[in-house]
Amino acid sequence: MSPLARIAAIARNTLLEALRQRVLNVILVFGLVVLAGANLFSEFSFDDQFKFIKDYCLGIMSLIGVIMAIVAVAQLLPAEMEGRTLFTILSKPVRRWEFLMGKYLGVAAMLLLTLALMAAVSAAVLFAQEHSLSADAREGLARAADPQAAEAARASLAKIAAAARDPWLLAAVGLVTVKVLLVAAIALAISTIATSVMFTVVVTSLVYIAGHLESTARAVWLDPTQPAGPAAKVFLAVVSILIPDLGVFNLIDEIVLGNTVTIAYLLKASAYAGGCLTVVLLVSCALFESREL
Amino acid sequence: MRTIVSQRWRGWAAAALLLGGWGAIKLPVERALGAEQARLRYGGARVSPEMRDMISQGAAMALLSGFRGAVADYLWIVAHTYWERREWFRMHRLMELVCLLQPRSVLFWDMSSWHMAWNIAHDALNDPGEPRLSKRLWAERKWIEAGRRLLERGVENIPDKYDLWARLGWLLDQKFGDHAASAENWRRAAAFPDAPAFARRQVGYQLEKAGKPEEAYRYWRELWAAHPDKGDTALMLWDRIAERIRQLEDQLKIPAGQRVDTSAVVAPKP
Numbered sequence: 227m228s229p230l231a232r233i234a235a236i237a238r239n240t241l242l243e244a245l246r247q248r249v250l251n252v253i254l255v256f257g258l259v260v261l262a263g264a265n266l267f268s269e270f271s272f273d274d275q276f277k278f279i280k281d282y283c284l285g286i287m288s289l290i291g292v293i294m295a296i297v298a299v300a301q302l303l304p305a306e307m308e309g310r311t312l313f314t315i316l317s318k319p320v321r322r323w324e325f326l327m328g329k330y331l332g333v334a335a336m337l338l339l340t341l342a343l344m345a346a347v348s349a350a351v352l353f354a355q356e357h358s359l360s361a362d363a364r365e366g367l368a369r370a371a372d373p374q375a376a377e378a379a380r381a382s383l384a385k386i387a388a389a390a391r392d393p394w395l396l397a398a399v400g401l402v403t404v405k406v407l408l409v410a411a412i413a414l415a416i417s418t419i420a421t422s423v424m425f426t427v428v429v430t431s432l433v434y435i436a437g438h439l440e441s442t443a444r445a446v447w448l449d450p451t452q453p454a455g456p457a458a459k460v461f462l463a464v465v466s467i468l469i470p471d472l473g474v475f476n477l478i479d480e481i482v483l484g485n486t487v488t489i490a491y492l493l494k495a496s497a498y499a500g501g502c503l504t505v506v507l508l509v510s511c512a513l514f515e516s517r518e519l
Numbered sequence: 520m521r522t523i524v525s526q527r528w529r530g531w532a533a534a535a536l537l538l539g540g541w542g543a544i545k546l547p548v549e550r551a552l553g554a555e556q557a558r559l560r561y562g563g564a565r566v567s568p569e570m571r572d573m574i575s576q577g578a579a580m581a582l583l584s585g586f587r588g589a590v591a592d593y594l595w596i597v598a599h600t601y602w603e604r605r606e607w608f609r610m611h612r613l614m615e616l617v618c619l620l621q622p623r624s625v626l627f628w629d630m631s632s633w634h635m636a637w638n639i640a641h642d643a644l645n646d647p648g649e650p651r652l653s654k655r656l657w658a659e660r661k662w663i664e665a666g667r668r669l670l671e672r673g674v675e676n677i678p679d680k681y682d683l684w685a686r687l688g689w690l691l692d693q694k695f696g697d698h699a700a701s702a703e704n705w706r707r708a709a710a711f712p713d714a715p716a717f718a719r720r721q722v723g724y725q726l727e728k729a730g731k732p733e734e735a736y737r738y739w740r741e742l743w744a745a746h747p748d749k750g751d752t753a754l755m756l757w758d759r760i761a762e763r764i765r766q767l768e769d770q771l772k773i774p775a776g777q778r779v780d781t782s783a784v785v786a787p788k789p
Contacts (some may be wrong), residue, residue, distance in 0.1 A: 274630075278592045410539065441549070444550070467538065467543075467546070472544075473556075474552050478588070482588055483624050483625075488559065494548075498545070498549075513534050516527040516531060
């Protein structure tokens with residue numbers, strides 16, 4: 227059996243186990259119910275409604291995705307150790323890094339499925355809203371008394387369709403996915419040295435928040451005019467070097483606002499995420515190799 | 520025992536080397552991405568202590584966790600509850616904060632300024648609790664100014680879309696009677712290819728209202744010449760433009776040979 231086949235087998239099992247976990251299913255159902263409630267913004271103008279729905283759906287996808295990533299990964303190693311299945315697997319010709327990669331890929335597959343499901347629900351919400359608002363605009367078009375009113379109704383219809391079917395939303399979903407996969411990898415790295423599930427959950431959550439403040443830490447650290455003592459500078463340097471800048475993925479807001487997002491920036495952000503992901507997974511493997519089991 | 524210890528340290532050393540090496544590579548990359556974000560005007564103002572004081576702890580936490588859009592939407596909805604309760608100062612403060620959080624949102628600048636300059640100003644003028652007209656007029660003016668300041672900051676943040684230029688042109692015309700400045704803003708709006716047709720007409724109307732008939736005539740002539748086929752009649756309302764041209768030609772006593780031939784344009788059928 228090749229390493230790839232072994233990794234695939236572990237990933238498949240991890241995915242099936244994750245799909246059976248009650249906690250994760252509850253979080254997912256909660257996320258789907260909340261997403262389906264996005265149509266509650268109906269008292270606002272249609273510009274507001276689409277912005278709110280998109281912000282809300284992408285926010286929920288991001289939040290639920292991150293929670294599921296942390297919870298699922300935090301349980302991986304402790305569950306295997308408690309059930310002693312880890313020792314059974316590692317006594318076979320399976321290397322530690324293969325085991326860890328299999329586990330990560332299994333969780334990543336579960337997260338991809340979850341995010342795809344939430345994206346589908348979000349698309350359905352947007353479609354329903356477009357359908358409802360378009361019906362009103364078509365009614366306005368039918369009743370238009372002069373060419374200008376008719377043109378205004380036609381412009382509204384076009385704006386509604388453009389807001390609901392913005393292809394850039396796929397890029398936003400992609401960015402959410404990349405961010406969630408990166409958080410899962412960070413959780414995995416932390417879980418290789420953690421002694422409890424709670425430790426992994428808390429530390430990963432803190433790293434997640436620190437990741438959004440990394441650019442501020444970096445700016446203060448590298449700016450000699452900033453009033454920070456040597457100890458603070460050392461702390462900020464450690465944060466800047468160790469923690470990925472999650473603010474890089476904040477262009478989700480720009481996509482929702484309909485602002486121009488360059489493909490070049492998107493590619494650079496994806497490449498940056500890919501680099502971070504690779505390094506964090508390599509660090510996880512190195513730490514797991516050295517862990518005393 | 521020694522093997523286990525050395526193996527353990529080997530793993531930690533490898534992890535430290537990887538992270539340190541990656542840190543050295545990622546820092547310039549992050550700085551370049553940050554500079555590009557600033558150039559493309561991505562993101563809003565940094566979260567300041569004053570900002571944190573104005574919102575709840577939960578919202579501050581969400582803000583720090585990258586949910587800026589969702590927090591801005593939430594605060595916008597809260598601002599609307601202040602609107603329903605007629606708590607204008609709170610509403611103003613919160614709307615300013617929302618604009619600060621997402622300065623690239625046309626919607627927030629536009630709606631905030633509209634609330635200030637139209638709705639609240641109108642309410643201030645008709646405040647039954649204030650018997651003195653002078654005070655009510657002063658309050659109205661103050662809110663209209665607040666609306667203008669918001670729009671001026673809005674166009675600073677979003678100069679690349681027509682919407683706020685048009686809104687500022689509209690405000691200067693309707694609430695300040697500053698038609699020359701209004702014409703300038705409508706001109707900026709009309710320069711965008713996706714600007715509505717009326718933006719182009721507004722430039723001419725405002726120049727006329729500003730008492731600049733020569734400039735207005737020049738503008739209408741240029742607009743007329745720029746569209747030789749007179750397409751999209753229903754939207755451009757060429758018949759009205761033709762009428763403006765004829766009236767200005769009479770007013771400015773343009774010789775017959777130099778007048779624009781507007782005879783071919785007829786009013787669109789309703």
